[in-house]
Amino acid sequence: GAVVSQHPSWVICKSGTSVKIECRSLDFQATTMFWYRQFPKQSLMLMATSNEGSKATYEQGVEKDKFLINHASLTLSTLTVTSAHPEDSSFYICSARAVGGNTGELFFGEGSRLTVL
């Protein structure tokens, strides 16, 4: 099946620093990628929709300047958490929809656990 890879899988950083998380579709092209945030034992909360070659669409309540999303190619989207603070600590997950694929089916990355000290 289609593979989506996230990197890093975990990261620890100091408060005030910025952290970049990469999401790659390894064996397919994805015009659309989605970024989610997940707290322990809770469901996924959609943060933004990333479209190749255009600006991301952010969900209500998600700060655009705080969570920078770039989708520069059909296989790579990045999420940068700027000036991270302890409250940004969370599990971040990306997903991708294949070009021409079933509208409802997404393939998920392994997730990236961010811990801000």
Place this chain on the structure above:
Amino acid sequence: TQLLEQSPQFLSIQEGENLTVYCNSSSVFSSLQWYRQEPGEGPVLLVTVVTGGEVKKLKRLTFQFGDARKDSSLHITAAQPGDTGLYLCAGVDGSSNTGKLIFGQGTTLQVKP
């Protein structure tokens, strides 16, 4: 935005018992997906149901899509400790033009040996 109500949110059972997880909405979905997620990992797609009334089986898991395509259920027969995890239903938000997937609240299942 369409909503998916998933229940129960937490379930702790003994090995060998049966269980059912429900996913309900007041909106029609063109399809619904079920995912299973283990701690520290991303969700893994279990099944997609597309046709109203459809029933799909995956070993001991049975998935059903309601006739009106507004609800779905997941039934696990003779649960095993390996079934422990977070189960999520999801559907494409038809009110959005981005094709974003909306999720139910999730069901945390614990199967005790």
